[in-house]
Amino acid sequence: xxxxxxxxxxxxxxxxxxxQAFLQNDWNVLQQCYExxxxxxxxxxxxxxxxxxxxxxxxLDSFKIFRKQCEKNNFQLTAKFSTYTYAVCRKLWxxxxxxxxxxxxxxxxVMLQRxxxxxxxxxxxxxxxxxxxxxDEDVEQALQIQQLHKIVVGMIQxxxxxxxxxxxxxxxxxxxxxxxxxxxxxxxxxxxxxxxCKTALANRIKQSVYYRELCDNRAIHAFIEKxxx
Numbered sequence: 001x002x003x004x005x006x007x008x009x010x011x012x013x014x015x016x017x018x019x020q021a022f023l024q025n026d027w028n029v030l031q032q033c034y035e036x037x038x039x040x041x042x043x044x045x046x047x048x049x050x051x052x053x054x055x056x057x058x059x060l061d062s063f064k065i066f067r068k069q070c071e072k073n074n075f076q077l078t079a080k081f082s083t084y085t086y087a088v089c090r091k092l093w094x095x096x097x098x099x100x101x102x103x104x105x106x107x108x109x110v111m112l113q114r115x116x117x118x119x120x121x122x123x124x125x126x127x128x129x130x131x132x133x134x135x136d137e138d139v140e141q142a143l144q145i146q147q148l149h150k151i152v153v154g155m156i157q158x159x160x161x162x163x164x165x166x167x168x169x170x171x172x173x174x175x176x177x178x179x180x181x182x183x184x185x186x187x188x189x190x191x192x193x194x195x196x197c198k199t200a201l202a203n204r205i206k207q208s209v210y211y212r213e214l215c216d217n218r219a220i221h222a223f224i225e226k227x228x229x
Protein backbone atom coordinates (compact mmCIF):
# COMPACT_ATOMS: atom_id res chain seq x y z
CA UNK A 1 0.00 0.00 0.00
CA UNK A 2 1.37 3.41 -1.02
CA UNK A 3 1.83 6.06 1.61
CA UNK A 4 1.03 9.71 1.26
CA UNK A 5 4.08 11.88 0.84
CA UNK A 6 4.92 13.90 3.96
CA UNK A 7 5.72 17.54 3.36
CA UNK A 8 9.12 18.72 4.47
CA UNK A 9 9.42 21.69 6.87
CA UNK A 10 9.99 24.20 4.04
CA UNK A 11 6.86 23.05 2.23
CA UNK A 12 4.84 23.15 5.45
CA UNK A 13 6.05 26.70 6.11
CA UNK A 14 5.14 27.68 2.56
CA UNK A 15 1.63 26.28 3.03
CA UNK A 16 1.17 28.28 6.21
CA UNK A 17 2.29 31.41 4.40
CA UNK A 18 -0.22 30.72 1.63
CA UNK A 19 -3.05 30.15 4.12
CA GLN A 20 -2.28 33.44 5.86
CA ALA A 21 -2.07 35.20 2.50
CA PHE A 22 -5.57 34.03 1.56
CA LEU A 23 -6.94 35.09 4.92
CA GLN A 24 -5.28 38.51 4.69
CA ASN A 25 -5.84 39.02 0.93
CA ASP A 26 -2.10 39.40 0.37
CA TRP A 27 -2.13 40.22 -3.34
CA ASN A 28 1.55 39.52 -3.95
CA VAL A 29 1.38 35.98 -2.59
CA LEU A 30 -1.97 35.33 -4.27
CA GLN A 31 -0.49 36.41 -7.60
CA GLN A 32 2.44 34.05 -7.07
CA CYS A 33 0.01 31.20 -6.34
CA TYR A 34 -1.95 32.02 -9.51
CA GLU A 35 1.18 32.00 -11.65
CA UNK A 36 2.34 28.74 -10.05
CA UNK A 37 -0.79 26.80 -11.01
CA UNK A 38 -1.87 28.58 -14.19
CA UNK A 39 0.14 26.48 -16.67
CA UNK A 40 -1.06 23.09 -15.48
CA UNK A 41 -4.69 24.20 -15.14
CA UNK A 42 -4.64 25.73 -18.61
CA UNK A 43 -3.35 22.42 -20.01
CA UNK A 44 -6.01 20.49 -18.08
CA UNK A 45 -8.84 22.64 -19.39
CA UNK A 46 -7.75 23.23 -22.98
CA UNK A 47 -7.03 19.51 -23.38
CA UNK A 48 -10.57 18.73 -22.27
CA UNK A 49 -12.81 20.96 -24.36
CA UNK A 50 -12.27 24.28 -22.59
CA UNK A 51 -10.70 27.65 -23.31
CA UNK A 52 -8.09 29.84 -21.67
CA UNK A 53 -10.89 31.95 -20.19
CA UNK A 54 -12.40 28.77 -18.74
CA UNK A 55 -9.05 27.97 -17.12
CA UNK A 56 -8.77 31.42 -15.58
CA UNK A 57 -12.30 31.23 -14.19
CA UNK A 58 -11.65 27.75 -12.85
CA UNK A 59 -8.56 28.88 -10.95
CA LEU A 60 -10.45 31.77 -9.37
CA ASP A 61 -13.27 29.41 -8.37
CA SER A 62 -10.77 27.03 -6.79
CA PHE A 63 -9.19 29.96 -4.92
CA LYS A 64 -12.62 30.88 -3.49
CA ILE A 65 -13.03 27.31 -2.28
CA PHE A 66 -9.57 27.35 -0.76
CA ARG A 67 -10.26 30.64 1.01
CA LYS A 68 -13.35 29.14 2.65
CA GLN A 69 -11.29 26.17 3.77
CA CYS A 70 -8.67 28.50 5.25
CA GLU A 71 -11.36 30.13 7.39
CA LYS A 72 -12.00 26.84 9.18
CA ASN A 73 -10.15 26.54 12.49
CA ASN A 74 -9.12 22.93 11.97
CA PHE A 75 -8.04 23.26 8.32
CA GLN A 76 -4.60 21.88 7.44
CA LEU A 77 -3.07 21.85 3.96
CA THR A 78 -1.35 18.45 3.89
CA ALA A 79 -0.34 18.55 0.21
CA LYS A 80 1.50 21.06 -1.93
CA PHE A 81 -0.74 23.98 -2.86
CA SER A 82 -0.39 23.20 -6.59
CA THR A 83 -1.44 19.57 -6.00
CA TYR A 84 -4.45 20.67 -3.95
CA THR A 85 -5.48 23.24 -6.57
CA TYR A 86 -5.17 20.76 -9.43
CA ALA A 87 -7.37 18.23 -7.64
CA VAL A 88 -10.04 20.88 -6.95
CA CYS A 89 -9.92 22.22 -10.51
CA ARG A 90 -10.16 18.74 -11.98
CA LYS A 91 -13.34 18.01 -9.98
CA LEU A 92 -14.83 21.38 -10.87
CA TRP A 93 -14.06 20.94 -14.57
CA UNK A 94 -15.52 17.42 -14.75
CA UNK A 95 -18.66 18.75 -13.10
CA UNK A 96 -18.83 21.64 -15.57
CA UNK A 97 -18.42 19.25 -18.52
CA UNK A 98 -21.25 17.09 -17.24
CA UNK A 99 -23.44 20.16 -16.70
CA UNK A 100 -22.70 21.40 -20.20
CA UNK A 101 -23.65 18.04 -21.68
CA UNK A 102 -26.91 17.99 -19.72
CA UNK A 103 -27.70 21.57 -20.76
CA UNK A 104 -27.01 20.69 -24.39
CA UNK A 105 -29.23 17.61 -24.18
CA UNK A 106 -32.07 19.65 -22.69
CA UNK A 107 -31.70 22.26 -25.43
CA UNK A 108 -31.77 19.65 -28.20
CA UNK A 109 -34.83 17.96 -26.72
CA VAL A 110 -36.71 21.25 -26.61
CA MET A 111 -35.70 22.10 -30.18
CA LEU A 112 -36.75 18.65 -31.39
CA GLN A 113 -40.13 19.06 -29.74
CA ARG A 114 -40.57 22.45 -31.43
CA UNK A 115 -39.51 21.01 -34.76
CA UNK A 116 -42.04 18.16 -34.52
CA UNK A 117 -44.83 20.57 -33.59
CA UNK A 118 -43.82 23.05 -36.31
CA UNK A 119 -43.13 25.83 -33.80
CA UNK A 120 -39.53 26.44 -34.91
CA UNK A 121 -38.86 25.90 -38.60
CA UNK A 122 -35.44 27.60 -38.38
CA UNK A 123 -34.12 24.78 -36.21
CA UNK A 124 -34.31 22.21 -39.02
CA UNK A 125 -30.70 22.64 -40.18
CA UNK A 126 -29.27 22.61 -36.67
CA UNK A 127 -31.05 19.33 -35.89
CA UNK A 128 -30.41 17.56 -39.19
CA UNK A 129 -28.07 15.09 -37.47
CA UNK A 130 -30.88 13.79 -35.25
CA UNK A 131 -33.63 11.44 -36.46
CA UNK A 132 -37.19 12.76 -36.23
CA UNK A 133 -37.96 10.39 -33.35
CA UNK A 134 -34.60 10.80 -31.59
CA UNK A 135 -34.40 9.14 -28.20
CA ASP A 136 -32.45 10.39 -25.19
CA GLU A 137 -29.71 7.89 -26.12
CA ASP A 138 -29.55 9.26 -29.70
CA VAL A 139 -29.18 12.80 -28.42
CA GLU A 140 -26.60 11.89 -25.77
CA GLN A 141 -24.47 9.89 -28.23
CA ALA A 142 -24.48 12.69 -30.80
CA LEU A 143 -23.53 15.25 -28.17
CA GLN A 144 -20.76 13.03 -26.82
CA ILE A 145 -19.28 12.76 -30.31
CA GLN A 146 -19.49 16.54 -30.72
CA GLN A 147 -17.81 16.99 -27.36
CA LEU A 148 -15.01 14.58 -28.23
CA HIS A 149 -14.45 16.40 -31.51
CA LYS A 150 -14.05 19.67 -29.61
CA ILE A 151 -11.68 18.01 -27.14
CA VAL A 152 -9.51 16.52 -29.88
CA VAL A 153 -9.45 19.79 -31.83
CA GLY A 154 -8.45 21.57 -28.61
CA MET A 155 -5.60 19.10 -28.16
CA ILE A 156 -4.48 19.63 -31.74
CA GLN A 157 -4.46 23.37 -31.12
CA UNK A 158 -2.14 22.81 -28.14
CA UNK A 159 0.49 21.10 -30.34
CA UNK A 160 3.34 22.93 -32.07
CA UNK A 161 2.41 25.05 -35.08
CA UNK A 162 3.92 22.46 -37.42
CA UNK A 163 2.01 19.58 -35.81
CA UNK A 164 -1.16 21.64 -35.74
CA UNK A 165 -1.04 22.17 -39.50
CA UNK A 166 -0.12 18.57 -40.25
CA UNK A 167 -2.85 17.07 -38.06
CA UNK A 168 -5.57 19.37 -39.32
CA UNK A 169 -4.69 18.41 -42.89
CA UNK A 170 -4.52 14.75 -41.89
CA UNK A 171 -7.93 15.02 -40.24
CA UNK A 172 -9.28 16.53 -43.46
CA UNK A 173 -8.22 13.32 -45.29
CA UNK A 174 -5.41 14.98 -47.25
CA UNK A 175 -2.88 12.61 -48.84
CA UNK A 176 0.85 12.73 -48.10
CA UNK A 177 1.37 14.28 -51.51
CA UNK A 178 -1.20 17.00 -50.80
CA UNK A 179 0.21 17.68 -47.33
CA UNK A 180 3.73 17.85 -48.72
CA UNK A 181 2.65 20.30 -51.41
CA UNK A 182 0.64 22.52 -49.06
CA UNK A 183 3.39 22.67 -46.40
CA UNK A 184 6.25 22.70 -48.93
CA UNK A 185 7.91 19.61 -47.49
CA UNK A 186 8.78 16.16 -48.87
CA UNK A 187 6.36 13.25 -48.71
CA UNK A 188 8.83 11.51 -46.40
CA UNK A 189 8.74 14.50 -44.07
CA UNK A 190 4.94 14.38 -44.21
CA UNK A 191 4.91 10.71 -43.15
CA UNK A 192 7.40 11.29 -40.32
CA UNK A 193 5.59 14.43 -39.24
CA UNK A 194 2.25 12.65 -39.06
CA UNK A 195 3.77 9.80 -37.08
CA UNK A 196 5.46 12.11 -34.57
CA CYS A 197 2.47 14.42 -34.25
CA LYS A 198 0.03 11.52 -33.86
CA THR A 199 2.21 10.18 -31.06
CA ALA A 200 2.15 13.56 -29.30
CA LEU A 201 -1.61 13.86 -29.82
CA ALA A 202 -2.24 10.28 -28.67
CA ASN A 203 -0.47 11.02 -25.38
CA ARG A 204 -2.68 14.05 -24.83
CA ILE A 205 -5.84 12.10 -25.66
CA LYS A 206 -4.97 9.26 -23.33
CA GLN A 207 -4.20 11.69 -20.49
CA SER A 208 -7.53 13.48 -20.89
CA VAL A 209 -9.64 13.48 -17.73
CA TYR A 210 -12.66 12.69 -19.91
CA TYR A 211 -11.00 9.96 -22.00
CA ARG A 212 -12.32 6.83 -20.29
CA GLU A 213 -15.96 7.93 -20.21
CA LEU A 214 -15.93 8.99 -23.85
CA CYS A 215 -14.24 5.76 -24.97
CA ASP A 216 -17.11 3.68 -23.63
CA ASN A 217 -18.94 4.53 -26.85
CA ARG A 218 -17.88 2.57 -29.96
CA ALA A 219 -18.39 5.47 -32.35
CA ILE A 220 -16.29 7.74 -30.14
CA HIS A 221 -13.56 5.12 -29.82
CA ALA A 222 -13.47 4.77 -33.61
CA PHE A 223 -13.09 8.56 -33.88
CA ILE A 224 -10.13 8.51 -31.50
CA GLU A 225 -8.52 5.60 -33.34
CA LYS A 226 -8.20 7.78 -36.42
CA UNK A 227 -5.68 9.88 -34.54
CA UNK A 228 -3.88 7.30 -32.42
CA UNK A 229 -3.60 4.22 -34.65
